[in-house]
Amino acid sequence: MTTYDLPTREFLEVLTSVLGPAEKSTIALHEPNIGDHEHKMVAECLSSGWVSSVGEFITRFENQLSKITGAKHVIAVVNGTCALHLALHSVGINPGDEVIIPSLSFVATANAVAHCGAIPHFADSDLTTLGLDPTALRKHLGSVATRRGDDLINTKTGRRIGAIVPMHTFGHPMQIDELILVAKEFGLPIVEDAAESLGSCVGKKHTGTFGRCGILSFNGNKTITTGGGGAILTDDESLAKKIRHLATTAKLAHDWEFLHDQTAFNYRMPNLNAALGCAQLDRLDEFLRHKRNLANKYDKALQNSGSFEFVGEPKGTTSNYWLNTFRLTNPNLAMRNELLTASRAKGYLCRPAWNLLHQLPMYENSPRAELPVAQILLSSLINVPSSANLGS
Numbered sequence: 001m002t003t004y005d006l007p008t009r010e011f012l013e014v015l016t017s018v019l020g021p022a023e024k025s026t027i028a029l030h031e032p033n034i035g036d037h038e039h040k041m042v043a044e045c046l047s048s049g050w051v052s053s054v055g056e057f058i059t060r061f062e063n064q065l066s067k068i069t070g071a072k073h074v075i076a077v078v079n080g081t082c083a084l085h086l087a088l089h090s091v092g093i094n095p096g097d098e099v100i101i102p103s104l105s106f107v108a109t110a111n112a113v114a115h116c117g118a119i120p121h122f123a124d125s126d127l128t129t130l131g132l133d134p135t136a137l138r139k140h141l142g143s144v145a146t147r148r149g150d151d152l153i154n155t156k157t158g159r160r161i162g163a164i165v166p167m168h169t170f171g172h173p174m175q176i177d178e179l180i181l182v183a184k185e186f187g188l189p190i191v192e193d194a195a196e197s198l199g200s201c202v203g204k205k206h207t208g209t210f211g212r213c214g215i216l217s218f219n220g221n222k223t224i225t226t227g228g229g230g231a232i233l234t235d236d237e238s239l240a241k242k243i244r245h246l247a248t249t250a251k252l253a254h255d256w257e258f259l260h261d262q263t264a265f266n267y268r269m270p271n272l273n274a275a276l277g278c279a280q281l282d283r284l285d286e287f288l289r290h291k292r293n294l295a296n297k298y299d300k301a302l303q304n305s306g307s308f309e310f311v312g313e314p315k316g317t318t319s320n321y322w323l324n325t326f327r328l329t330n331p332n333l334a335m336r337n338e339l340l341t342a343s344r345a346k347g348y349l350c351r352p353a354w355n356l357l358h359q360l361p362m363y364e365n366s367p368r369a370e371l372p373v374a375q376i377l378l379s380s381l382i383n384v385p386s387s388a389n390l391g392s
């Protein structure tokens with residue numbers, strides 16, 4: 001019998017009180033919720049024969065997303081990583097450019113930059129929102145960047161800095177209004193990685209609709225799923241046209257001739273996946289309600305805790321509570337690891353925040369700001385089971 005430290009005993013008690021025992025079958029971190037509605041709609045798609053890159057579910061899915069997010073244009077694609085790659089490419093990120101991203105993010109954010117032949121330039125995070133810290137970024141850019149004509153140049157590397165990619169961590173909106181001011185000061189476009197934040201808003205405005213464009217992900221572990229999938233959101237009509245064209249092998253309209261006017265991508269979402277997506281979006285409000293319910297239970301259970309705080313939605317924002325997050329009051333990597341080992345052994349499949357991207361082998365030589373807060377967050381955050389059905 002292992003004897004655990006006090007925080008670990010408390011952690012296990014909180015999980016058991018909110019989720020019930022997990023001895024018989026493990027409780028996943030986040031699993032998809034597929035019901036009759038999804039079965040019917042996917043079957044309808046199969047019967048129609050239109051399973052690939054053309055079909056009515058794609059348009060329907062895009063229109064539903066446009067209604068939910070308020071984005072004028074939505075382009076559904078094969079996954080969130082491709083969405084971000086295409087978004088960055090379309091706002092003019094070229095090989096050899098640098099793109100500002102938080103070091104505390106999923107690896108896809110950095111990979112999408114690298115797929116453009118560009119280099120991620122890592123920025124620090126904010127202790128409260130867990131997203132990119134605009135104030136720290138302003139200071140950092142002020143010390144390393146200088147204008148040359150229309151371009152912002154990193155004086156240390158000589159490379160152009162081409163964009164900022166903020167990310168709404170675990171569904172909690174970052175300080176996007178403040179970041180917009182910083183982006184204006186330095187003349188940089190914002191491309192929002194809203195992969196985790198479908199249903200999350202700042203005021204009444206949906207995340208992913210603040211920058212030149214934004215992206216969503218519908219991977220199996222996200223708030224809704226299309227199996228694999230993503231979308232690009234933008235209000236800019238000419239940018240939307242360009243993205244749609246590039247996502248579809250840059251094929252020109254013609255009855256029978258194969259005319260393509262640039263090297264492009266095959267990134268469009270298949271109709272089969274969109275059918276699943278339409279059914280899931282019909283149930284988005286239900287998922288969000290249940291997820292908020294579960295978040296409230298965790299929050300309540302931690303009210304009098306000496307060891308943990310619940311990470312709630314930042315002031316003035318609505319979070320989708322994609323992944324519920326506990327914060328160790330005293331950041332401690334060894335303690336964090338003990339919590340993970342102990343809870344997983346009991347069947348609660350908790351997870352840490354991602355290892356910091358600047359420490360991964362392929363990005364360790366990338367330029368970066370000082371990252372003290374990201375380091376603190378790494379040793380204090382734990383994601384706990386968050387599937388919508390757990391809050392029903």
Ligand SMILES: *Cc1c(COP(=O)(O)O)cnc(C)c1O
Binds near residue numbers: 079109167193229230
């Ligand atoms: C999920 C995710 C993506 C995209 O993921 P796909 O699996 O390619 O859909 C991008 N960025 C972040 C922060 C994510 O969590």
